[in-house]
Amino acid sequence: MFNHSSFRITSPRNGDILNRHDGAETDESLLITVKGSVSGTATVTVNGVAATVEAGEFTCQVPISRRTNILEAVAKTPGGDCADTITVLWDKKSFKRFRFSIDDNIMFLKDLGQHPEDYSSLFDHWYLAFWQRMHLEYGTKVHINIYYQTEGFDLTNMPTKWRDQWQNNADWLHLSFHALANNPDRIYRNAVYTQVAHDFDLIMGHIRRFAGNEVTSRATTIHWAECPKAAVTAVRDRGIDRLIGLFWLTDGQCTTGYYHDPATCEYINSRDYWKDTETDLVFVTCDQVVNSYSPEDVVRELDKQEQSPHTCELIELLIHEQYFRTDLQYIAGDTIISYYKDDIQQRVIEALKWVTKRGYEPVFWGDGFCGNPTEIPA
Numbered sequence: 001m002f003n004h005s006s007f008r009i010t011s012p013r014n015g016d017i018l019n020r021h022d023g024a025e026t027d028e029s030l031l032i033t034v035k036g037s038v039s040g041t042a043t044v045t046v047n048g049v050a051a052t053v054e055a056g057e058f059t060c061q062v063p064i065s066r067r068t069n070i071l072e073a074v075a076k077t078p079g080g081d082c083a084d085t086i087t088v089l090w091d092k093k094s095f096k097r098f099r100f101s102i103d104d105n106i107m108f109l110k111d112l113g114q115h116p117e118d119y120s121s122l123f124d125h126w127y128l129a130f131w132q133r134m135h136l137e138y139g140t141k142v143h144i145n146i147y148y149q150t151e152g153f154d155l156t157n158m159p160t161k162w163r164d165q166w167q168n169n170a171d172w173l174h175l176s177f178h179a180l181a182n183n184p185d186r187i188y189r190n191a192v193y194t195q196v197a198h199d200f201d202l203i204m205g206h207i208r209r210f211a212g213n214e215v216t217s218r219a220t221t222i223h224w225a226e227c228p229k230a231a232v233t234a235v236r237d238r239g240i241d242r243l244i245g246l247f248w249l250t251d252g253q254c255t256t257g258y259y260h261d262p263a264t265c266e267y268i269n270s271r272d273y274w275k276d277t278e279t280d281l282v283f284v285t286c287d288q289v290v291n292s293y294s295p296e297d298v299v300r301e302l303d304k305q306e307q308s309p310h311t312c313e314l315i316e317l318l319i320h321e322q323y324f325r326t327d328l329q330y331i332a333g334d335t336i337i338s339y340y341k342d343d344i345q346q347r348v349i350e351a352l353k354w355v356t357k358r359g360y361e362p363v364f365w366g367d368g369f370c371g372n373p374t375e376i377p378a
Contacts (some may be wrong), residue, residue, distance in 0.1 A: 006039040007075050007082050008266035009046075013162030013267070014086035016273040016369075017282070018064070021309040029063035030090050034071060042075040044056075064090050066377045067369070087277050090164075093374040096314035098360040100134070100352075101143040101244060103178060103221055104212075105321045107328060109146065110153040122162045122169075127324060129343060135172045138352040141362045145178035146220050148203050155206035165209035174364060175215045177203040177235070188227040196227065196234040204238070210234050218242055218366035219284070221318075222258070229259040229279060236281055242365045244316055246286045258283070272314040275368055284365055286316045291323040291339075298350045313371060315360055317351050319344075 005200045012018060012032065021027075023032035028337040034046045038057050038278035042060040044051040051060035051073070062071065072085045108127040112119055115286035124350065148155050166173070179187050180199040188196060207216060209324050232243070247269035257265035260276075260283075268274045268283055276338045290298055305312045322328050322339040330337045341347070363371025 004176045006085045007042070007073070008084050009034060009036040009071060009073050012037040012086070012088050012366040015088070015277050016271070017089045017091055017275060019091040019313060021094075021313065023061075025092070027170065029065040030092070030299065031063050031312070032088075033059060034062050036073055036084065038075060038269045040077065042077045044073060044075050046073045053296075060173060064088065064186075066090065067092075068378060087275075089275055090376065091273075091369060092376045094131070096313060096315075096360045097363045098317060098355045098357065098373070099363055099365055100141060100317045100319070100348075101141050101145060101221060101321050102131075102319060103145050104147070105144050105151070105178070106147040106150045106182075107321060107325055109155070109158055110150060113153060113157040113159065119162075122165050127321075128208075130324075131173070132135055134348060134352060136301060138356050139172075139362045140352060141172045141174075141364050143174045143217065143219065145175065145176050145223075146203065146207070147178055147182060147327075148180050148206070149197065150181060151266050155203065155210075155313055158206060158210045160210050163173050163210060163212055165216045167366060170212070170214035172362075173215065173373060174217045174366075175207045175211055176217055177199060177207075180224075186223065186224055186226060188222055188231065188367075189236050191227055191231040192298050192376065193234045196309065197238070200235055200238055217364060219244070219364065220329055221245075224242060225256040225258060225286075227258050232258060232281065233279060236279060242282050242370065244284050244286055244310050244318070244365070246289070247283075250338045251294045268342075270308070272312075282370065284314060284316055284370065285311070286315055286318050287311070287314075287349065290317055290319045290351050291341060291344060295346045295350045299354055302354045314365075315355055317355075317367075319348065342369050 023030045038053055038058050044053055046060050046062050049062050052059040067089055073081055074083045119125055131142045179201045187378045188281035220240055221244040225245040227362055245258055247254055247265040249262055249266055254262055259367050260290050269285055273282055273284045287355050288301055293301055321342045323341045365371055
């Protein structure tokens with residue numbers, strides 16, 4: 001007897017973003033293998049292509065030719081028909097690419113805002129001068145996620161003095177919303193829509209005021225990469241459709257995967273990118289938090305990403321501003337904590353040497369399709 005409940009597509013998965021590593025690619029299509037489970041006697045087709053059915057599994061090769069593709073598997077049985085449908089995307093003419101993002105930024109803006117007379121250029125500030133050097137030497141595109149406020153400063157104090165310079169460097173330097181402030185810890189763990197909407201609009205309004213719309217993006221990282229689904233839709237409603245997350249599991253849990261359950265996080269972590277078709281958000285997997293490793297281990301850990309073609313097409317490198325600051329301290333109970341690392345710049349350089357040596361191209365995830373400019377029918 002045919003079991004309708006067991007009939008489903010198992011590979012690819014709904015929301016998968018497929019590229020040259022997932023099938024045979026031509027200018028017209030990507031030929032992928034579709035597999036699924038089937039119980040009992042049935043004739044199965046996928047998008048009209050006849051599938052082979054054997055030992056409880058069906059399989060066939062199906063071409064996809066659009067950015068967004070529907071795969072419909074249909075089982076015909078004497079007792080009636082049933083179907084399963086998923087959505088997959090095609091990253092046509094994909095290539096190896098990378099981006100560097102920096103979280104938790106506010107202190108360099110405080111320096112600029114409180115002492116504008118000391119900086120005739122943005123790049124007179126040592127922090128931006130370093131990132132400019134990384135751009136000039138490695139082509140790096142740098143995405144800076146910022147807070148609205150810290151002790152003694154908020155973005156209302158940021159002058160428009162360098163607005164033209166921000167705009168003139170927007171081809172490699174972006175700014176975006178991160179959070180209202182560093183604290184309280186896990187600020188958006190239980191957030192509601194209106195909270196995220198308010199903080200996003202506040203920060204982005206000031207970015208547009210002092211730096212211009214040119215530096216903005218369709219991508220960001222919400223602080224701690226943690227936010228309920230209903231609240232995340234606030235950024236999607238405001239044009240953000242790429243979110244960076246850290247989807248690895250620790251003791252079976254993931255607290256930096258936004259609203260996704262552990263099983264979903266584990267799956268996303270096995271891919272470079274994945275789309276939640278319900279929220280219309282693409283999630284890009286962070287490959288390395290660079291400040292967490294010594295210069296030598298930066299290279300060793302990135303080497304691990306090359307073990308699978310599904311984790312080394314897009315490389316997201318992430319670091320945090322506080323590890324650059326000798327003057328920034330946090331109080332935890334009776335303990336004063338400093339995150340400063342005296343080799344932090346070398347850690348960045350080692351990561352950039354790694355991607356450069358392997359032929360990765362610098363991109364912004366918000367440009368084209370996750371940095372891919374290839375146009376394709378929707």
